[in-house]
Amino acid sequence: MESTRDLFQIFVRRFGLLNASCCDCCCGEEVSLVQSHILYEIRRQKSASMQQVANALGMDITTFSRQVKTLEKKGLVRKKPHPEDRRIYLLSLTTAGEELENRIxxxxxxxxxxxxxxxxxxxxxxxxxxxxxxxxxxxxxxxxCLPE
Structure with missing residues (x-):
């Protein structure tokens, strides 16, 4: 009989959660699985701050920031300063980002x-x-990763 861990490990693999190039086959774009999650969360939250989206995804802000920069260069994400606090950046999808997120x-x-x-x-x-x-x-x- 399979252990509970075995069941979850196999499920994650079969569902494709470890497939680094998952978005290449579905939308023809060079977008990683992590970047796909970022696009989804930006669309879901609508004009959320970088910190809010990073928190929702459980990512540290440094790694998240690098991914956002890559998505900006690809023309998929727009980053603009918050009108009331210029230290905070708000994220939104560009038209190309919305189209890609819709395809995904x-x-x-x-x-x-x-x-x-x-x-x-x-x-x-x-x-x-x-x-x-x-x-x-x-x-x-x-x-x-709970403490023992």
Whole structure:
């Protein structure tokens, strides 16, 4: 019988969460998995600060800042100073960034729909509810590297 850890390790691999070039095949862009997450979160939060987006993704600000700079150079992200506090930068997607994020979003929805289509309606609901419960429990438990 597989251990719980084995189940999660295999799930992460099969779902593609370790696929560094995942976005190359779905949208034809050289966007890493991390950059895809950044684009998604910027769109989701709408004009959030760099720190807010970095926190939502669990990234340190230095690494996050380098990724944002790369996305700016690609013309996908816009960074502008906050009107009331010039030390804070707000992030938004450019038109090209929105178009790319839409393509990634459509591809991911189709991928997830394809997976869920293999279940009955009851099983799909159960899987979705289970993932919701798992997300809540992970949030409550904190980081994966808990002190012993």
């Amino acid at each position: 979003d459509e591809r991911m929805k189709a991928f997830i729909d394809n997976i869920l289509s293999q279940f009955t309606e009851f099983e799909r609901d159960m899987v979705v509810k289970s993932v919701q419960l798992l997300n809540k429990a992970i949030l409550k438990a904190g980081a994966c």
